[in-house]
Structures are given as structure tokens and as C-alpha cells.
């Protein structure tokens with residue numbers, strides 16, 4: 001299947017430890033809602049030379065090769081397949097079109113708006129989630145999103161990855177943390193739900209520096225936060241760096257990572273929703289770490305550990 005579907009996690013056990021994405025959905029929708037991931041065929045300014053060449057060092061180059069994934073399918077076709085997959089089991093379910101792959105605000109404004117509106121006009125689609133880079137949000141597009149936000153559910157997710165410029169530079173992100181702050185503040189000022197994505201465990205970051213990301217983002221007007229462990233992917237610059245300089249990397253064992261996530265959550269603003277703690281790259285592309293855990297198994301483990309530690313999100317949050 002060309003589309004990716006990520007099941008919005010249902011409660012496995014009572015979670016009194018951190019704010020889940022489901023809380024936001026319940027506030028808006030009286031029915032089950034599922035994200036359908038869309039690859040709208042965009043590229044990325046960090047690879048086409050407008051920001052940088054080569055891309056972020058952890059990003060899989062293969063995905064940018066011409067013809068990768070075969071012929072680009074339309075937004076409607078991807079929604080049709082995604083919805084067919086879920087509606088069979090849950091006929092009452094509605095959907096959020098999640099523009100997830102690459103930089104989903106990087107094209108002409110007319111083309112972008114056309115694709116977003118195509119998704120929104122698809123039957124049973126009740127909102128949009130747009131993933132992008134902090135340096136790819138022109139004012140004109142943000143004005144469109146501000147209007148859109150009045151008529152539909154909308155989240156704009158920014159890939160921050162780190163709050164340290166030294167790390168952003170090292171991983172060739174092509175933007176600074178100040179640009180991330182600016183994009184988040186401008187987006188939230190329009191009343192739009194704003195999300196941040198961070199990678200925990202990037203090269204040369206110490207545990208204290210990783211946890212300091214929680215303090216730094218906690219002061220920003222965010223609604224959602226997504227975390228994931230550093231994954232080494234075949235064919236990336238980082239995979240080569242790992243072969244040549246393994247001492248630059250500190251890849252976590254799963255229990256170590258769980259404790260790191262809980263430490264992070266303790267310092268995080270208790271109003272933020274923690275949408276996820278891990279990500280899973282396709283097994284055939286993953287070098288390490290390979291924990292062999294499904295999302296729900298990880299969630300069960302982290303909830304158990306929160307309980308053992310008798311702690312919760314925001315417990316160490318300093319305003």
C-alpha cells in the first residue's frame with residue numbers, strides 16, 4: 001500500500017500520566033476519528049538546493065530518487081484507499097487528512113491550496129494536519145490557514161528536531177531554532193493548533209541537553225508534541241557517520257529510552273498533548289535501534305514505568 005496509516009491510539013489502560021491526542025479529538029468530535037497519511041508528491045528545500053543540498057543527515061535519500069514509490073497517486077485516491085481500509089470495520093468513522101511526507105507547504109500557493117481543498121472536500125474528511133519545516137511557512141499561506149482554521153479542524157506540525165543550533169547545523173537541517181520559534185509563535189497567534197516534532201538522541205547531545213529541549217519548548221505556544229528516538233536508516237549520511245564514528249552516537253536501549261521520555265515528560269508543560277514517543281521506520285530500512293516492539297507494546301511499557309516511578313507529565317515543569 002502506498003499510503004501509510006497510523007492508528008490513533010485507543011486507550012490501552014487508564015492513562016493518568018500524560019495528555020494524549022485523543023483528548024484533543026474528543027473535544028472536537030463526537031465520533032471516532034482516524035488520520036490518513038497523504039504523500040502529495042512534494043519535495044524539500046533542504047535537498048533541492050534552495051536551502052541546502054544533501055538533506056538532513058538522518059533522512060533517507062532513496063525517498064527522493066525519481067520514480068520512488070512509482071507513479072504519484074492523487075490525494076483523493078490515497079484518501080479513498082485509506083478510508084476503505086477503516087470504514088469496513090468502523091462505518092461511522094471520520095477522517096483527518098494528514099499531509100505527512102516531506103515538506104507539505106513547499107510549492108506554489110495555488111497548488112498547495114488546491115491539494116488541501118481536494119482533501120477537505122473528500123467525503124467524511126473532517127480536518128487537516130499539515131507537517132512542514134519551520135522555514136517554509138510564507139505569510140500568504142499562513143493567512144489562508146488562519147481562514148481555513150475557522151471552518152475546519154487544523155493542526156500545523158513543525159519539525160524542530162532539536163532546539164540547539166549546533167545540532168541543527170550538524171545534522172544539516174538548514175534552519176535555526178530561532179526560525180522554529182518564529183514559525184510556532186506566528187502560527188499559534190492565528191489561533192491555529194501548532195505542533196512540534198523532536199528527535200531524542202541526536203549525535204553529540206548529552207542527556208541534559210536533550211532534557212533542556214523540554215524546558216525550551218515548554219515556553220512556546222504549542223498544542224501538540226511528537227517525540228521519537230533517533231533511528232539510523234540505510235542510505236543516509238548518518239548511517240555512514242555511524243560506521244565511521246560510532247562514538248558520536250548513543251543509541252538507546254528501550255528501557256533507557258522509556259526513562260528518558262518520562263524525564264522529558266516530567267519537565268514538559270502539562271498543557272501540551274504528547275502525541276507520541278516513538279516512530280517506527282520500515283524494518284528493511286532500519287539499521288538501529290531495532291527494539292522489535294509494536295506501538296501498543298511500547299505504550300503499555302511506558303505507562304507501567306510512569307506508574308512505577310509515581311510521576312506524570314509536568315511534575316518537574318518550571319514556569
Ligand code: SF4
Nearest residue numbers: 044046055056059102
Ligand atoms: S527530513 Fe524533512 S526537511 Fe530534512 S531532508 Fe528529509 S524531507 Fe527534507
